[in-house]
Amino acid sequence: MKVPFPCHSYGLVGFLKELVDEQGAATVTMKYPMGVRRASKFKNILITPGVVFVSKIAPALNASPNPVPAGGGMGKTTISWNTGDESAGKVCVSANGGEEFLFAAAHRGSAAAPWIRTGRRYEFRLYNSDHTELLAKVAVNRAPQ
Numbered sequence: 001m002k003v004p005f006p007c008h009s010y011g012l013v014g015f016l017k018e019l020v021d022e023q024g025a026a027t028v029t030m031k032y033p034m035g036v037r038r039a040s041k042f043k044n045i046l047i048t049p050g051v052v053f054v055s056k057i058a059p060a061l062n063a064s065p066n067p068v069p070a071g072g073g074m075g076k077t078t079i080s081w082n083t084g085d086e087s088a089g090k091v092c093v094s095a096n097g098g099e100e101f102l103f104a105a106a107h108r109g110s111a112a113a114p115w116i117r118t119g120r121r122y123e124f125r126l127y128n129s130d131h132t133e134l135l136a137k138v139a140v141n142r143a144p145q
Contacts, residue, residue: 093113097123
C-alpha cells in the first residue's frame with residue numbers, strides 16, 4: 001500500500017484539506033444513493049494567506065406565516081427547522097407557557113401546525129437530540145380579529 005506524502009495528510013495542509021472536503025460534502029456524496037447525500041456543516045470557508053475563516057451553519061427555527069392571520073376556526077402556520085449539522089434534533093411546542101410536547105424529530109424539515117388559536121401564544125423550541133441544549137426558539141400567535 002502506498003503511503004501518502006505526510007504533508008498532504010497531516011499538519012496545517014491536512015487540516016485545510018479536511019475543511020475543503022467538508023465544504024464539498026454535497027458534491028462528494030452526490031454519487032451515493034438517495035438518502036445518503038448530505039450538505040456541508042459549513043456555510044462557507046475563506047482561505048487567505050495566513051488566515052482561514054470558517055462560518056458554521058447556525059441552527060434555525062422559523063414559522064410562516066407569523067403571526068397567523070385572523071379568521072374563523074383554527075389558523076395554520078408551517079414550522080421549518082435545521083439543527084445546523086446532521087445530528088438529530090427535536091422540535092417541541094408549548095402553549096401559554098404550559099407543558100412542552102414533541103412536535104417533530106429530525107435534523108431538518110418542515111411541518112404544518114394547523115391548530116393555532118386566537119388568544120394563545122405558542123413557543124416552538126429546537127433542541128439537540130438528547131434534549132439537553134436549546135438551539136433556537138420562535139414564538140407564534142394569531143393576529144386578533
